[in-house]
Amino acid sequence: MILRKIILNNIGPYEGKNIFDLHTDERLNTILIGGKNGSGKTTFLNSVRLALYGPLAYKKKTVTPDYLKKIRSLINANAIKQQNDSLKEYENEFYIQIDFSIIENFKRINVSIIRSWTVEPSIKEKVSVIKEGVEVSEVEKDQFFSHLRTTFPPSLLELCFFDGEEISHLTDEDNLSQYLKVLSSKIFNLDLFQNLEQDMYAYLDQSSKSNEQTSLEQDEKEYEEALNQNIRSLEEVSSQIENTESEIEASTQRYNEAKNDFSLHGGIAYEERTKLQEQINEIEGNRKHINEKIKEFIANELPFFIAFPLLYKLVEQLKNEEEFHVSNILKNKIDKLPVNNIMSELGVDSSTSTEEKLKESLVSHLTQTEEVNIIHNASKTEAQQVYNLLSETNITRLNVIFSLIQENQELLSEVQSHKKKLKDNEESPEFANMIQSMEDYTRSISELEERLNALKNQENELKNEIEIFNKKYEKVKQQLYKIRKTKSSFEESQKIIHISQKFQQHQLRNKIKDIEYFSSKMFKELIRKKEFINHILIDPKTFQLSILDHTSERIDKDILSAGEKELLALSIIWGTIMSSKKELPLILDTLLGRLDNEHKHSIVTKLLPKFGVQNIVLSTDSEIDAKLYKDLQSTIANVYTLNYDSYNRKTEIEQHFFNLENEKVTK
Structure with missing residues (x-):
């Protein structure tokens, strides 16, 4: 990495x-x-x-x-x-x-x-x-x-991850040996084999369980009897389910025959009667909605359609009154105009008579000169409401209402037809007997289906119990099988552990030789005392370190300074990483x-x-x-x-x- x-x-x-x-x-x-x-x-x-x-x-x-x-x-x-x-x-x-x-x-x-x-x-x-x-x-x-x-x-x-305190901690020989042991296990992936050995030892730690064999055999017998009993019950319930399904099929067939006969003689089946009633309810709902719209029109709008000429005259009067008010305002404004100044700015000579003529001309062109009898004196908002009312009182609105009235008549005819059909069907004694027969078949089918559901639930419960007992039975059989094979399987496990340990020892010996080589090389480069050491030895079992001089004599590690011990720890770590070839x-x-x-x-x-x-x-x-x-x-x-x-x-x-x-x- x-x-x-x-x-x-x-x-x-x-x-x-x-x-x-x-x-x-x-x-x-x-x-x-x-x-x-x-x-x-x-x-x-x-x-x-x-x-x-x-x-x-x-x-x-x-x-x-x-x-x-x-x-x-x-x-x-x-x-x-x-x-x-x-x-x-x-x-x-x-x-x-x-x-x-x-x-x-x-x-x-x-x-x-x-x-x-x-x-x-x-x-x-x-x-x-x-x-x-x-x-x-x-x-x-x-x-x-x-x-x-x-x-x-x-x-x-x-x-x-290394810090100064940890490296100082590793200068102690025991700590360094333990660290090297853990690092080697992780970095050379030997921990996978060690985990395998732990699982094997846990397996070997189990007793032979020979004292449990009698109890397990008794459990095996009880589970087998319970399984057989449940299997017999399941077969019986399955047979009942099959018979019930046949009865449902026969009752359904008789119901279909009665229904076909009923339809053949012009009768209306229950489903069709229900559908007709739903259609009647839906039509009545639509008629109610249409009638409310028509009533609302009659109450709010119809008077204005009846009095349309008066409404039109009212609008004309309001417009004249509004124009008259505007004309009066304009007259006042024209009268107050500084005509003399305006003509002077335009470079036109003016006199009193000229100014009066100009004002009279403006009044005649811009205002209404006829007198208007003020009746309503309405505000602008009130006048606008009357204008809007006139615009909405039109032939298009009447056509909409006529369409609603016509649609209501058509819906009334349709609902009357449906009601008559239902009434004729219910008053016929022959049809009543046929309907009763079909209803009896329907009730019988419903009861059979409820019984079928109960039987299927019972079948599922039995299947679950069989599955539970079967798991218990298989578990007991496996335990007995393990007990009977304990001797041979334990021997195989011991062989696997022995092979794993041999492999780890072989791998460690090879890897530790590489660690010794790289660590010695780096430590000699780092330490200031040249020719002080020749080689570092590591015990592959205990991971204890030894330092040899050029005469192959062991050097007492206590003579190393604290800094030199730290360099030794770093050299060992570097040697281990180099040996692993990991990123x-x-x-x-x-x-x-x-x-x-x-x-x-x-x-x-x-x-x-x-x-x-x-x-x-x-x-x-x-x-x-x-x-x-x-x-x-x-x-x-x-x-x-x-x-x-x-x-x-x-x-x-x-x-x-x-x-x-x-x-x-x-x-």
Whole structure:
């Protein structure tokens, strides 16, 4: 697995969208992330775990309330407050995205995992997996995570995370041996065989159960008798079902014959009578609706149709009154016009008589000179209502009402015809007997169908009981079979365990030789005492380490300084990774804090360039100074500094390392 990118959107102190570009290659295999304590380095590490494994990162098998509570505490508080203040929901406002590449079916593919959360009204998680730019289905997603947990389990990821305290802890010989044992098991996939052995041992731990055989044989006999009894009952019920179905078929046939005979003599069957009654009800409903419309017309509109000439005269009077009012207003305005000024502006000579003539001319052209008898003196709104009433009182509206009256007459004729047909049918005694006969057949068929349903329910219950007893019976038979084959199967299990252990020992011996070679080579390069050691030996059973000098004499490890012991632990880890030939991203947190400058220089220039295909180094400003940074620059693919803004309570990502190079634009 090679990490390509991680995006933190409103996670921990990372407010908004924050991107870490983690692309590396064989030459530039180091990502350097600087940050003081409390700047967000731990959140970065936890986000890698969380993005890849979700609940497993917190040792939970599924999404539980406790897991969601931890997620809630991880989400950026400022972003939650802003979302609450805006009273809006934002999709994927809180998420972690991790991009990486893995080998699948002998082919390298690019994968993105996006874990997003919504916090209102309650926190919920959504997970998406994108392969080569295409989001996979739910089934493919489950298969992918199952494969990921097998090939790159969370326990192996934890072994790829190192901090200064952990490396110091490994300087103790027993701790280093135990760590090497666990790492070898995970990195060489020997844990699969160990899990198999545990299952085998659990099987072997079972007693022979010979004392249970009598009890199991008694159970077998009881289950067999119960099975036979239920099978007999099932056969009887099945026979009753078959007879009942035959009776239903015969009654249905007699009913159809009576119905055909009834129809042949002109009778109306029950279904047809029901249909006719439904049609009558529907027609009566339509007539009621039409009558209401006609009544509404008579009450509200018909008087105006009757008094149409008066209505027309009323409109004419209102228009004349309105024009008269307008004319009076215009006369007043013309009378007050400054005609002298207007003519002067136009360059026309004026006199009193000319002005009067102009006003008289304007009055004659623009106003109504005839007197109008004011009757109504209506407002503009009232007049407009009368105009609208006249426009709606027209022949088209009358035609609509005439159509409704005609439709009502047609519906009345239709309903009368249907009622007569029903009445004639009910008054015939011959038809009444036929109807009674059909109703008797219908009632008989209904009773038979109820009986059939009860029998089928009884049949299902018997089948379920047979299935339950059959499972119990088969289980007892298998237990007896296992007891009878215990001796031979236990022997086979012991053989499998023996073969597994032999295989693991053989694999470990071969791999430990490689670890010894690579670890010795690296330790000799890192340590300042040249010609001090010749070889590192590792016991394949106990994983205890021994250091040999050039005379093959064992060196007392207690004479090593704390820094040299740390270099030894790092050399062993590097040797194990080299032996596995696996692509592993290594995250090193405050790795150099307890080393002197010479040993720091050795690690930076000799170990890190070879440590892995991808090294993510988290460091404080006191751990890597300007000189060490210069030594490390030749292997750096990308560099960041995490600056925590105490006032705004958020971390800014800047693309430099504590200003040891020219600052770049903040991401």
